[in-house]
């Protein structure tokens with residue numbers, strides 16, 4: 019990456035301060051771009067869902083991995099629960115979505131609770147292991163909540179044979195005017211769901227899978243307590259990437275924990291952070307990190323900069339840290355502050371191998387929270403920071419009241435924020451489509467077919483606030 023006209027800025031910058039200049043390009047199609055990360059995590063797109071309780075649970079993890087990214091199960095989840103989550107994810111189909119299933123005598127109220135859990139928007143009614151009907155939101159409209167599904171379900175059900183080619187599945191769905199269909203094995207048992215969109219996505223995304231063809235998932239630990247034992251248990255549970263995460267990653271306890279974990283000789287990459295300086299990267303890499311997580315204070319739930327003045331504008335932090343990591347033969351993940359696909363492109367241009375997204379993904383069907391409606395009927399989910407009073411209260415539930423009170427003293431995050439579901443893009447897969455199409459396009463504007471080439475060729479300019487505003491779409495006259 020170089021700065022436009024080689025004007026290296028004298029101050030630190032964040033994503034809104036910068037833009038990408040187009041290059042002469044020999045890349046004919048955005049579909050010719052390979053977005054795999056090359057950082058040893060096996061991800062085929064450079065997106066990681068952050069280790070936040072309001073963001074990354076089992077549904078987020080399977081959905082993102084199916085599109086080639088990763089989710090990090092947060093450190094606050096008990097190890098035995100993480101073990102169950104990992105086994106559950108490894109049992110999911112790498113291409114077909116997990117169906118929501120109910121019996122014919124199940125009631126509409128329950129179906130309405132299940133529907134927002136998944137982007138495909140349908141409950142499959144199953145009897146003796148076979149699909150006998152399908153119920154969507156529209157079928158439940160104006161119907162008493164205690165009505166049994168068999169009296170409202172649509173019985174005109176297309177089923178697709180397991181192993182069907184994605185394009186063939188799309189055509190069958192399209193020709194039969196079906197939005198989705200259960201995929202069944204030879205015995206007629208449901209193995210998953212294909213919507214038209216998922217069939218299309220199966221041709222555009224490569225799932226992130228392990229050597230056994232199972233979906234990949236990452237998990238995090240903190241630096242307190244018996245971090246080494248916790249790391250061991252997570253590795254035994256079969257996680258694919260281990261994240262060691264704390265607010266101030268450039269501290270000696272982190273270095274000590276990293277050394278202990280590295281000594282376990284895990285055969286999965288170790289990610290550690292967060293830092294924002296080259297020195298931080300050097301120390302964590304020397305202690306055993308394969309990937310360093312970069313970002314102090316850019317997160318949407320984060321009050322650290324207001325509380326402490328500490329942090330660093332994220333674009334410059336990523337650039338400096340990625341440069342050092344590259345010199346050491348290692349990688350960085352850009353963590354926090356991403357609100358538009360352009361921010362992802364800029365973090366990749368600065369040299370990150372992957373970009374972490376938290377709050378943006380909290381406002382999707384697949385995040386763990388329950389959907390709520392505001393006074394205007396808009397659907398939102400609650401998000402909260404991992405250093406907020408709410409997260410600290412959850413994390414310290416087993417401590418004595420005095421210990422809990424002491425630990426709540428240093429909150430550095432928001433306890434409730436409303437993350438609205440975008441009616442056009444309510445599922446995390448919709449957001450991924452938008453991000454991935456954006457960065458594929460950024461790569462071709464730069465003349466790059468891989469992320470390594472993108473970083474090499476990217477030309478970054480610095481803009482005024484007016485320059486940034488000019489780039490925003492205008493949806494009313496002025």
Ligand SMILES: NC(=O)C1=CN([C@@H]2O[C@H](COP(=O)(O)OP(=O)(O)OC[C@H]3O[C@@H](n4cnc5c(N)ncnc54)[C@H](OP(=O)(O)O)[C@@H]3O)[C@@H](O)[C@H]2O)C=CC1
Nearest residue numbers: 240241263264265266292313314315316320322404405430
């Ligand atoms: N990326 C970011 O900008 C930030 C992210 N977070 C996220 O919040 C979650 C909780 O992290 P964290 O608060 O580190 O909790 P942890 O449970 O990981 O504990 C942090 C440990 O570091 C010690 N510590 C020393 N100085 C600091 C400091 N300035 N800030 C925080 N801890 C310090 C703490 O001791 P003691 O409490 O006694 O001081 C404690 O022992 C993580 O997921 C983290 O990523 C939190 C803040 C900033």
Ligand SMILES: Nc1nc2c(ncn2[C@@H]2O[C@H](COP(=O)(O)O)[C@@H](O)[C@H]2O)c(=O)[nH]1
Nearest residue numbers: 068317318320354355376377403404405431
């Ligand atoms: N200072 C704090 N930072 C936090 C907290 N919870 C999470 N985070 C960080 O934010 C990113 C995600 O950023 P986003 O803009 O995509 O939401 C996450 O990975 C953490 O590094 C917090 O309570 N305080």
Ligand SMILES: [K+]
Nearest residue numbers: 315316317320
């Ligand atoms: K912030």
